[in-house]
Amino acid sequence: MTKSRGHVIVVGAGIAGLSTAWALIRRGFRVSVFEQGPIPNPRASSYDEHRITRHAYGTLEGYGHLMPRAFRMYERLFQDIGARHFLPGSLFYFLRDPVDWYEPVARTMTALGKRFHEVPLADVPERFPMIETKGLTQVVETEEAGMLFPIRILTDLTVWLGNAGVAFHADARVEAVDPEAGTVVANGETHRADRVVIAAGAWVNKLTPLVADSVVPSRQAVMYLTPPAELVDAWKNAPVMIDLGTESGTYSLPPKNGTRLKIGDHVFTRAGDADGDRIATAADLARLNRAARLAYRDFDRYRVIERKICFYTVTRDPSEEFQVRPWGSRAWVLSACSGHGFKLGPLMGEGVAAAIAGEASDEATTKWAAGRMSPEEAAAMEHAG
Template sequence: MRVTIVGAGIAGLSTAWSLSKQGHDITLIEQGSIPNPLAASGDRHRMIRRAYGAADGYARTIAEAFDSWDLLWNDLGVSHYENCGVLGISQFAGDGAEQFRAGLDRMKFEYEKLEPLDAAARYPFLDPTTFRYAYFDRDGGALFSERIARDMKAWLKMRGADIRMHTKVQAVDPHSASVRLGDDTIVSADKLVVAAGAWTLQLFPALAENLMTYRNTVAYLEPPADLEDAWSTAPAIVDIGSKSDGYVLPPIDGVGLKFGAGVNKTIEPDPDANRNAAPGEGDRLRRLFSPPLSRIDEYTVSEVKTFAYTFTADKRFFSTRIGNTLVVSACSGHGYKFGAAVGRRIAESLETGDDALLARWLKAQTH
């Protein structure tokens, strides 16, 4: 089967990987480089964790995600995952961190609960006077997304995939599974997969009733010198327990300390617009982390990066079949951790034609 895939984020790359393993003829088209620093799958590292709050379906699926990553590491010959563990910090009753902990309890996942003074003794960057408790889950950590994309690209090339970077798709004929490129070249296949992330609506504007495009930022920070060692052995932080939905990825293996917050996302219909960080944007993000972090004014912003994401109203993944084309948006701000599993499921759907099963899995529905 000849399959064209539009978009080489983690969903597109993983779909190409899975289909190539089954012997299919793959053409992968990406408008930028691989990895594309402007896409949702860009950046240096991403969190993977078992804590999922009220979304028990995704919490159940996380085992499949870990298994799928292991299959990818086996093919690549190297693991791009650091199991540094995941920390939650609760400041108020019912905050995001507590909801994540309740999800761990429902799933019967084990974790270690820490009183504030014990947590601050272990993690000296915390201010123990500002939070109720913390908890540590040993399973989870960081996926090195840029390294994953580079190695998957190399693996696909060795398998004979036709990879076209810096190639913009101008239009799609979903019924004939063909695309028109910027130079008016037509690329045809038996099946077409569109995993174009925030650029999906440029090709399928009618899906605006299902997908919304957002802009978000993350900041890389340099901590005070006397806290560098503490951060170098720190876990990821899934939630700091404030209304910001703040999270942290620690500095690991040459990749810096990264801060992000869900409250930062803003609607931006054009994913190519407003991509330069505004003056002070990194400092505003930094200040969201006090409390529970102490001495936040002593941290220095070294870099601010912007990203474009697609979200659904229910923050679940989305797929739809149009003719011989499968359109997939596995994002809503939490898609990367499932990336390898998403690709395997898309490939299975293309081979079996069972769109309903794929849709249920993407939405983490059990029935």
């Protein structure tokens, strides 16, 4: 029997926590996962029908350069769990106002060897009958993107981890973590490990002060919709679409593989408590409704079938950098950021596991996870790992 390389407690069973557990198990560690609810937890931000994945990252070019490896890491995970919960396709961007987006995307996509091209504005009404064409200045198609199916990924990954020997502690709310002793207190009971990883999403600041200066919870609203009858087929055949207007900015995921049409926006509230409800109020939806009316034709004719709140952690500044840092001598904090957590979850979990295993330095891991390495530095780190 292979000797364990040590015991690691992972706090949080969203994509970041489960991916970290997966990467640690693959390296021979013994792993325990603590989650305040069921596993997977419907209250977790990771628990969703579909999420966007892509290579185009606008001004966040460091993350664009991480995405090829993020795609490969998902393929490795899919191979392990025995199911490929990913629908590849193009992603279309609809630009309405002057935004600093096209030039960095063109630079990154060219460097990565990924295809992109402009779509003539005259083609939009026929190809995208749901799109409001007023104010459009540019439409760009970027290839090698698509949709991930989170609930299915989390469920199958949980099964795989359980079969691999991970000890799950569901309904175990962590109250305290000691980063020097390697202890976790959950439901009044103390548990000890060689290392602890906090991957608690929007609850992170309740467990550690380490990233409180950098990230805050953000209450975000999304809507699931039924389109007007004459647009049902158009939406069934639609790609993932992102509107980059200053006022109209939205993202939309079409109904594919048993999911519903979903729209949301990328304007962060930087407010709210993750222990709050998940029901979107009229105030929560005010900005999204205004934006959607500018992005989609006849939006008032869409029927809302669910109004939902999720909580992200987002940076206090506009950088949207992941906060992945060592805490004390025995703990790591893995704080995803700004809705990018799911597409990068397995890659970030791999990075933390590599640091715990001594394959990369703490400093390099923090810089890499924040997207602040040059492509050459990131490639060298990947090769070393």
